[in-house]
Amino acid sequence: MNITVTVNGTAHTADVEPRLLLVDFIRTNLGLTGTHIGCDTTSCGVCTVLIDGTPVKTCTMFAVQANGRSVTTVEGLKQNGELSAIQQAFREHHGLQCGFCTPAMMLVGTALIEENPDPTEDDIRWAISGNLCRCTGYMNIVKSIEAAAETTREGASS
Amino acid sequence: MYPSKFDYLAPETLEEALAVLAERGDEVKILAGGQSLIPMMKLRFAEPATLLDINRIPGLDAIDIQNGHVRVQALARHADVVRSAVIKEENDLMAGAAPWIADPIVRNLGTVCGSLAHHDPEGDWASVMLALDAEVVAVSKEGVTHFHPGADGTQHTGGTRVISIQDFLVDMFTTSLYPTELLTEVRVPRYERGGGNYQKLERKVGDYATVGVATHIELGDDDRITKAGIALTSVYAHNLKVTDAETALVGQAPSDELFAEAGRIASAACDPASDTRGSAEYKRHIVGLFTERSLAESLKIAQGGQS
Numbered sequence: 001m002n003i004t005v006t007v008n009g010t011a012h013t014a015d016v017e018p019r020l021l022l023v024d025f026i027r028t029n030l031g032l033t034g035t036h037i038g039c040d041t042t043s044c045g046v047c048t049v050l051i052d053g054t055p056v057k058t059c060t061m062f063a064v065q066a067n068g069r070s071v072t073t074v075e076g077l078k079q080n081g082e083l084s085a086i087q088q089a090f091r092e093h094h095g096l097q098c099g100f101c102t103p104a105m106m107l108v109g110t111a112l113i114e115e116n117p118d119p120t121e122d123d124i125r126w127a128i129s130g131n132l133c134r135c136t137g138y139m140n141i142v143k144s145i146e147a148a149a150e151t152t153r154e155g156a157s158s
Numbered sequence: 159m160y161p162s163k164f165d166y167l168a169p170e171t172l173e174e175a176l177a178v179l180a181e182r183g184d185e186v187k188i189l190a191g192g193q194s195l196i197p198m199m200k201l202r203f204a205e206p207a208t209l210l211d212i213n214r215i216p217g218l219d220a221i222d223i224q225n226g227h228v229r230v231q232a233l234a235r236h237a238d239v240v241r242s243a244v245i246k247e248e249n250d251l252m253a254g255a256a257p258w259i260a261d262p263i264v265r266n267l268g269t270v271c272g273s274l275a276h277h278d279p280e281g282d283w284a285s286v287m288l289a290l291d292a293e294v295v296a297v298s299k300e301g302v303t304h305f306h307p308g309a310d311g312t313q314h315t316g317g318t319r320v321i322s323i324q325d326f327l328v329d330m331f332t333t334s335l336y337p338t339e340l341l342t343e344v345r346v347p348r349y350e351r352g353g354g355n356y357q358k359l360e361r362k363v364g365d366y367a368t369v370g371v372a373t374h375i376e377l378g379d380d381d382r383i384t385k386a387g388i389a390l391t392s393v394y395a396h397n398l399k400v401t402d403a404e405t406a407l408v409g410q411a412p413s414d415e416l417f418a419e420a421g422r423i424a425s426a427a428c429d430p431a432s433d434t435r436g437s438a439e440y441k442r443h444i445v446g447l448f449t450e451r452s453l454a455e456s457l458k459i460a461q462g463g464q465s
Contacts, residue, residue, distance in 0.1 A: 018166035130261030
């Protein structure tokens with residue numbers, strides 16, 4: 001089946017089998033390996049991307065379902081060669097250890113800040129509750145998302 | 159893990175979808191959120207020859223009020239219920255249960271109607287709907303004879319069927335839906351003075367309930383209970399509506415003793431299995447405790463005038 005999916009602003013057309021998982025379309029067909037595969041059973045959340053701005057787990061979605069939709073992966077966070085607010089915050093606040101959950105954590109954080117520019121610590125913990133960090137480094141992930149929300153608010157008001 | 163091969167169809171109208179179902183419904187699985195179906199396909203527990211994706215059909219995602227009911231249509235996601243002002247205003251039990259479904263990312267895709275049609279015996283929504291005496295609406299192509307494979311000789315000629323949730327939920331992973339029908343909405347009656355609450359014990363976010371208890375009560379002008387709904391999750395072979403406990407409440411003035419009695423009835427009615435989530439004895443204890451606690455919360459809401 002022929003599909004066209006816009007990924008990080010670029011339209012990609014491909015002939016795919018209906019059973020191709022979206023995560024494999026992104027990683028294998030497009031070579032964007034920042035989207036990871038962890039549990040493969042909708043539990044860990046490392047395969048999360050944004051579809052039209054909403055986080056979804058791409059191990060539990062077929063590529064054909066994304067036909068005509070707009071996907072943002074971690075590779076699409078950087079803007080004009082600069083790290084986005086959330087990437088900068090994860091860097092400054094040591095929001096990662098092994099880095100395996102990081103792309104998904106940053107995408108979920110981005111979507112949260114978009115919906116709720118001033119999240120409480122509780123809001124952040126709820127938002128990332130579908131994402132596992134195998135290093136258990138949640139403290140700094142939460143701090144990083146808090147900091148990114150703050151810089152985003154400052155950027156919006158300046 | 160990869161599913162078996164399948165044909166993928168994504169019609170853009172309800173008529174087209176119903177035509178596909180009328181033609182080959184017995185080999186079709188309907189894809190809404192896919193958050194239970196796709197994992198089952200990847201494990202090859204489900205191997206549908208055709209996947210009918212209804213996500214491109216417009217006008218199927220409303221959460222609104224229609225003819226004295228709160229209506230949740232087939233493509234309304236769990237996250238839509240969490241955010242819905244209508245649900246927040248109208249139905250405390252649904253509003254209370256929605257944030258406890260799966261995890262936040264799964265909630266962005268998974269649907270309420272899909273959860274009911276899938277009827278995992280440990281699903282939360284079925285208990286909520288049993289406590290609320292919900293109805294589901296199923297549609298199929300008109301003018302064609304539709305057969306139900308599970309019930310001998312059962313057939314109808316298509317159109318719209320309204321089915322009470324108790325008749326709809328037959329047994330684990332089994333509903334009274336015909337293979338040629340599409341579940342288009344679930345609807346619950348509105349109420350004047352009432353309240354509802356969902357208690358869920360889970361080991362971690364996204365896990366099935368160790369124990370779930372849904373309660374809903376309505377009060378009359380004399381402050382007596384006019385309607386009561388109690389249903390349990392994960393402590394029986396399927397979601398269990400505890401009719402005896404409901405009957406014990408109706409007509410009575412609410413009190414701690416009354417709610418404790420309802421808790422004892424629910425605790426006796428369930429039949430939990432011992433597993434990694436806890437012993438049967440433990441779960442049975444929690445059912446009693448949660449029923450009592452949930453009824454007290456429902457009463458608080460009902461008395462507060464919130465509905």
